[in-house]
Every structure is written in C-alpha cells, then in structure tokens.
Amino acid sequence: MSEEIQVRRLIDRLEETEPEKPRPASKEIEVRRARRGDVPAIAALVQKATRSKVQVDEAEVMDWLFGKGLLVAAEGDSLVGVAAWQAENLLSATDVFYVRPARLLAKAGGGLLAAIEAEANVLMCEANVLLLPAGTSNAARTFLQQQGYEPRKFEELHRIWREVLSELATGEQELMVKRLRERMVMAPI
Secondary structure, eight states, X not given: OOHHHHHHHHHHHHHHTOOOOOOOTTOOEEEEEOOGGGXXXXXHHHHHHTTTSSXXXXXXXXXXXXXXXXXXXXXXXXXXXXXXXXXXXXXXXXXXXXXXXXXXXXXXXXXXXXXXXXXXXHTTOSEEEEEEOTTOXXXXXXXXHHTTOEEEOGGGSOHHHHHHHHTTOOSSSEEEEXXXXXXXXXXXX
C-alpha cells in the first residue's frame, strides 16, 4: 500500500471521527452571497480545509467574487464553508467547495449546495457538476452521494456539457453530477 493511500485513509478516519465541540444553540448556519469583507476569511478557510495543500491568495478570491457566484456559509461571525459556481449553456459548474470543520459538512455543505441548485434551477440548468480536487475525502464523497451527486467520468457526459467543462476542468479533478432536470433542453427557452 502506497504512503499516499495510507495518509488518505488516515485523514478520512480523522474527518469521520472529528469530535463534536459544544457550541451555543443560538449559532445557526447562514448561507449568503460573499462580500468583499469576507475575502481574507475565505482564503484562510480554503487553506485550513485543505491542510495548506491549496494556496489561495486574496486576489484569486476576488476573482471568484467578481467572476462567479460566490457563496459562504457562516456560523455566527465565522465562515465555515465556501462555494463558487458558474452557469453556462444550461450547465452549472461548481469548482470551489470547501467546508471546515468537517462536522459541519451536512449543515453548511448542504446549505451551500441547496443555494447553488436553487439559483441553477432559476437559470434552467440541466445539472450541477462538482469539480472536486484529486484526493477529496471519502467522507465528502459519501456526503455528496447522499445529496444526489453521482461520480462521472468526463467521457460519459453529454457533448455540450463536455464543451462547457473543457474550459473549467484541469483533468486532475473528479466529477460528481446531479441532474436538476429529467430531460435535456433541446430547444431555445
């Protein structure tokens, strides 16, 4: 067994068994659009969530803020989740999705996905595709499957979806897809 696989399994076990810290009952998770003042906290959250594997500076977060739909999940004054998405050609693509601590994945992650899917529905998107970094934890994959997302290979996707994703995907990412509409839109809306 390679060292990388052993480390990944250890991280998955730690995330699954992360102790629940007591928190005041008054703190609820609020999902909202990101603001300029959130930029430093978003950069810090991504670094914390990835254990410093992904280095995001404030300039890149500003690009997300002005170029994509950028949502945050906040617990009180603390940001605990971030997601960035964009819609093109009836496809929603979420290429930023981080929640920390992992114990809030269901609440914060579920809220972020629900907000993205609601906005994507308004735009008549057929599906939301999550572009996950290689090495995404099994706990996160399991959570996403519980939310209706299915792992897919790039080649399995519809030709139009592949065209949209070819500009966004780096090839190293894993794809998870949730259909938002039963049928594809075949005529202009």
